[in-house]
Amino acid sequence: TQLLEQSPQFLSIQEGENLTVYCNSSSVFSSLQWYRQEPGEGPVLLVTVVTGGEVKKLKRLTFQFGDARKDSSLHITAAQPGDTGLYLCAGVGDYKLSFGAGTTVTVRA
Amino acid sequence: KAGVTQTPRYLIKTRGQQVTLSCSPISGHRSVSWYQQTPGQGLQFLFEYFSETQRNKGNFPGRFSGRQFSNSRSEMNVSTLELGDSALYLCASSRASTGQGNTIYFGEGSWLTVV
Numbered sequence: 001t002q003l004l005e006q007s008p009q010f011l012s013i014q015e016g017e018n019l020t021v022y023c024n025s026s027s028v029f030s031s032l033q034w035y036r037q038e039p040g041e042g043p044v045l046l047v048t049v050v051t052g053g054e055v056k057k058l059k060r061l062t063f064q065f066g067d068a069r070k071d072s073s074l075h076i077t078a079a080q081p082g083d084t085g086l087y088l089c090a091g092v093g094d095y096k097l098s099f100g101a102g103t104t105v106t107v108r109a
Numbered sequence: 110k111a112g113v114t115q116t117p118r119y120l121i122k123t124r125g126q127q128v129t130l131s132c133s134p135i136s137g138h139r140s141v142s143w144y145q146q147t148p149g150q151g152l153q154f155l156f157e158y159f160s161e162t163q164r165n166k167g168n169f170p171g172r173f174s175g176r177q178f179s180n181s182r183s184e185m186n187v188s189t190l191e192l193g194d195s196a197l198y199l200c201a202s203s204r205a206s207t208g209q210g211n212t213i214y215f216g217e218g219s220w221l222t223v224v
Contacts, residue, residue, distance in 0.1 A: 030208065031210075033213075035215075040217065041217050041218075042113070042199050042201070042215030042216050042217050042218055043152075043199075043215050044215070045212055045213060045214075048212075088151075088152065090152075092207065092208050093207070093208060094165065094206075094207070094208045095157045095159075095164040095165035095206050095207050095208060096142070096154045096157060096165050096167070096207055096208075097142075097144075097152075097154065097207060097213070098154070099144075099151055099152035099153075100151070101151040102151060102152075
């Protein structure tokens, strides 16, 4: 059973479109991380959000942490084929990460 | 600097056999964690080590074990392999334990197929 629920499971969009991925939890985490994983590689950390209500921007990526620190979203503006990959959210606990099932994003040229 | 190195990258084992996977963390990192990734269950936490001490263990049977050496390198072992153990095993390293505010770096993983 996943502590973190991600939606949607799959997302296929055209280059230039926007997309949003959601991550919801029944538990409160001290912080939450977003990773991107490409085929044949390990996950790579994109961002860590710590404060409820926090918004972080990384170029075309915008990350939000819910006020209650139980949900988060990742928004990509003007998606590019290079954004294709598996996006994972992870709740940071003591000595472990709890991952969502992931959202597979495909950006078509 | 060199990233997290995992060996072997690919291996095929038969049911009932055992397997040992190795992980060399980034230089200076004292924490090593292991995760299992499968299509059905996603990424599941196996264990975390810091300075040779196991800090946390996931909900896996006793067939899964690990250890960390004084040079921070880590190994995990799976005994009496089952078909369901087929997965990508990921190692991650960081300067301090997970939850201490530091960045965690993942290796490329070891692909295990049990036949």
